[in-house]
Amino acid sequence: MSRRAWRTAFAVLLACGVVGAAAWLVFFSPVLGVRHIAVSGNTAVSDEEVRRAAAVPDRLPMATVDLDAVRGRIAALRWVESVSVERNWPDTLVVRVAERRPVAVVLQGGASAVVDRHGVVIETGRIAPLGLPTLSVDRFAADDPATMAGLKIVAGLPGDLGRMVQTVRATSADDVSLRLSDGRTIMWGGAERTRDKARIALTLLRRPADRYDVSSPDVVTVK
Numbered sequence: 001m002s003r004r005a006w007r008t009a010f011a012v013l014l015a016c017g018v019v020g021a022a023a024w025l026v027f028f029s030p031v032l033g034v035r036h037i038a039v040s041g042n043t044a045v046s047d048e049e050v051r052r053a054a055a056v057p058d059r060l061p062m063a064t065v066d067l068d069a070v071r072g073r074i075a076a077l078r079w080v081e082s083v084s085v086e087r088n089w090p091d092t093l094v095v096r097v098a099e100r101r102p103v104a105v106v107l108q109g110g111a112s113a114v115v116d117r118h119g120v121v122i123e124t125g126r127i128a129p130l131g132l133p134t135l136s137v138d139r140f141a142a143d144d145p146a147t148m149a150g151l152k153i154v155a156g157l158p159g160d161l162g163r164m165v166q167t168v169r170a171t172s173a174d175d176v177s178l179r180l181s182d183g184r185t186i187m188w189g190g191a192e193r194t195r196d197k198a199r200i201a202l203t204l205l206r207r208p209a210d211r212y213d214v215s216s217p218d219v220v221t222v223k
Contacts, residue, residue: 034056034059034060034062035059035091036091037051037093041099042097042099050097054074054085054093055073056093062090062093067086070093070095071084071085078123079100079123080097081099081118100122101116101155102115102116103116104132104134105128105129105132105134105135106121106134106135106137107134111125116151117152117155118151119141120142131163133162133168136169137150137169137171146171146175148191149174150168152191153168153178153194154168156194156198158198161198161202164181164182165178165180165181173190175189176190183210184205184211186201187215200214204222210223
């Protein structure tokens with residue numbers, strides 16, 4: 001073999017060695033392994049709970065981390081509504097959590113279930129948390145139209161009106177009423193035009209009455 005051929009072969013071998021070393025460094029070596037999991041956006045769930053749910057071994061090569069699997073494990077936490085997971089080279093996984101917002105309480109078998117706007121039960125207890133209205137429906141379920149209408153309405157109420165609401169009664173998707181803590185009732189109807197209905201209801205509540213009907217926000221009644 002000529003000297004020129006030897007040089008070419010050596011260059012090829014050297015290049016293969018460099019590529020192989022780089023591949024080993026990225027995919028097999030702990031040098032570029034996970035050393036930190038940075039968590040943000042969480043208040044109800046602790047950083048440690050999120051890290052345990054992520055279940056990523058220390059020093060696992062960053063390139064081999066299955067991000068979709070990590071997302072799925074964290075999303076299984078009750079308080080987590082959505083989550084994103086990204087690599088931040090050389091050694092950190094960045095986890096951003098969006099937590100579920102409690103909007104109502106549903107009584108189930110003597111216990112109080114705290115639920116979010118999607119009808120997901122976040123937690124249960126013997127005592128209902130203060131500040132959340134009770135949702136009253138014939139069949140509580142995420143696929144029940146009355147349930148979802150009631151949750152959509154209470155989740156969309158402005159704070160000043162939402163704080164007044166004690167009970168949300170939904171007999172159907174189009175027949176929802178709000179009972180206030182002072183005993184007054186607002187006939188709400190369906191979940192459409194909630195913002196308009198809330199604005200009108202806050203104005204009507206300045207007038208003394210027992211019952212306010214904003215189910216058709218263009219034609220309201222007070223009794």
